[in-house]
Amino acid sequence: MAAALYQVKAEFFRMLGHPVRIRVLELLQAGPTPVRELLAEIDIEPSSLSQQLAVLRRAGIVTASREGSTVVYALAGGDVADLLRSARRILTVLLADQGILLAELRAAD
Template structure:
């Protein structure tokens, strides 16, 4: 039986649901990157990075090539970079909206406090 598209999307987003994986994908937007450079940028143990890279590799959104003793990772296509840019735009908008709402709530609370003061 075929997996429904919404189920496949849910699995895809679950696969992306780890901060180290997201950071790896962000770093790979700059181009193919050796594992040692990824380790230098990330504050994780090599075994943890290896596990996260394996998840990304199995999903097919990154590729790995061996150059001598060095393994180099790259994004499998530009769509992942576009997805990350879109997510950044969405999150920036949400945070901005929340900041505006918070400022409005604080201003309202300040007004209410001034009005409640005797004198």
């Protein structure tokens, strides 16, 4: 039973493990965003963005709605934004520690 839960969690993090998906999720934290605006912010082919959005949509992380001919994406819930903020805090600490270590290495030369 627990092994299945760990497998599902690992698959969830693997689904998030793509730079374009992370960037899309970060952009969507500001609110619902039309695909054309996502394309303007992310240097990627439209077909590639569409693929990544489909992965996020199938996982239930984002929702898509139509406004006329425009497709607008939004985060499915606030928990994803919380997760991204937590990741940012963790990375800030890790990178700060690496910066300190790098400074110490440079000083030792």
